[in-house]
Amino acid sequence: MSTVSKARPGGRSARIQEAVHDAVRSLQASSSRDAITVPLIAARAGVTPSTIYRRWGDLAALLSDVAADRFRTPESPAETGSLRGDLLAWAAQFIEEMGSTPGRGYIIDVVAGDSTGANTGACVNYARSALKEIFGRAPDAGLRDLEDALDxxxxxxxxxxIFDSDRIPSGYSTTLVERYLAAHPT
Amino acid sequence: MSTVSKARPGGRSARIQEAVHDAVRSLQASSSRDAITVPLIAARAGVTPSTIYRRWGDLAALLSDVAADRFRTPESPAETGSLRGDLLAWAAQFIEEMGSTPGRGYIIDVVAGDSTGANTGACVNYARSALKEIFGRAPDAGLRDLEDALDxxxxxxxxxxIFDSDRIPSGYSTTLVERYLAAHPT
Known part of the structure; x- marks a missing residue:
């Protein structure tokens, strides 16, 4: 969430946030990126543009909040019965989702409108949580350093x-997981 | 360079590009990010706003081009006489420059306005070139895989x-270089 955003769960503030986020997502599903404007979002959410500017500051900050929310995955990483299997499945899904054209667009939204570092930090924490859950349940995981696994x-x-998406080799996530496990054998 | 940009070196087009890039850099040195607009840049560069829109499309694309240019470093990485020393010096400088507040801002500019992937790709190539030069000159480098070193x-x-700048531990670049050399001893 950006600096200006301050939601009381369940209150009017939370309802406005939900309506505005919904409006952004529905516009993103039907319009090109350049066509999305604050007045359009406001009209669809049933609020005034100034409500949006007061709360988020600008369009980039709002898009960053909405995009960061998309990366908050409530489901647990798939369980396959082994550390290797869990990591392979999780990493393959990560690169498939984040590396898709919309996925990359949302990553760029998160980064571009995040003046406080809160949304980028949240994305790192989602990855930390997934890895922590995988390491916690695998009987063969041993002691694992989360920061090292992020690196x-x-x-x-x-x-x-972000920087080289046209050249990602197929099987890249597998290469990284195998390299990681070779450095930290179970 | 963005899609719309097409510079003939030495021609009128190149002169316009230079004047506009200079205007952006001089505004960035004196104004806050939010205060920089296309009309302001145009006035300082002595061109019309429509020249800028025609050539770059929008402000984000222009800022991306200018930021990518800042990462084109003509100097060679420092020579210390060993592979370890060269990598340590290069990585320390990388994180110091890119990790500074303006450095991070320019990285975000590169990413946010890069619809074609050309500027992000250029940044990867600058890193590839620096590593290639270091590996090429160190007598103890052996055969090194550039993509593995990027990873x-x-x-x-x-x-x-980009994602976790408040929490970068001190000595992080040293940790990465030592870990890299441990995986690929000379």
Whole structure:
């Protein structure tokens, strides 16, 4: 959430936030990126443009909040019965979702409108949580350093998606997981 | 360079590009990010706003081009006499420059306005060139895989700078270089 945003769960503020987020998502599903404007979002959400400006500051900050929410995955990573299997499944899904054209667009939205670092930080925490859950349940996981796993697994995927997305080799997530497990055998 | 941009070196087109880039850089040195607009840039560069829109499409695309240019470093990485020393010096400088507040801002500019992937791709190529030069001259370098070095050195630094910049531990670049050299001893 951006600096200006302050939602009391269940209150009027939360209802406005939900209506505005819904409006953005529905416009994103039907319109090109350049066609989405604050007045259009406001009209669809049934609020005034100034409500949006007061709460989010600008369009980029609102798009960053909405995009960060998309990366908050409530489901647990798939369970396959082994650490290797869980990591392979999770990393393959990560690169498939985040590396898709809309996925990359949402990553860029998160980054571009995040003046406080809250939304980018939240994305790192989602990845930390998923890895922590995988490490916590695998009987063969041993003691695992989450930050080291971020460096070796998440960082290369994110870097390639953002900076080099046309050249990601097939099987890239598998390469990273195998390299990680070779460095930290079970 | 963005889609719309097409510079003939030395021609009128190149002169316009130089004047507009200079105007952006001089405004960035004196104004806050939000205060920089296309009409302001046009006035300072002595061109019409429509020249800028025709050539770059929008402000974000222009800022992306200018920011990508800042990462084109003509100097060679420092020579210290060993592979370890060269990598340590290069990585420390990378994180210091890119991880500074203006550095991070320029990275976000590159990413946010890069609809074609040309500017993000250029940034990866600058890192590839620096690593290639270091590997090429170190007598103890052996055969080094540039993509593997990007995954292990550049990707974690970029990921932390973009997503987790408040929590980068001191000595992070040293940790990454030592970890890289441990995986690929000379």
């Amino acid at each position: 070796r697994l998440v960082a290369p995927m994110m870097y390639r998606i | 292990r050195l550049v990707a974690p630094m970029m990921y932390r700078i």
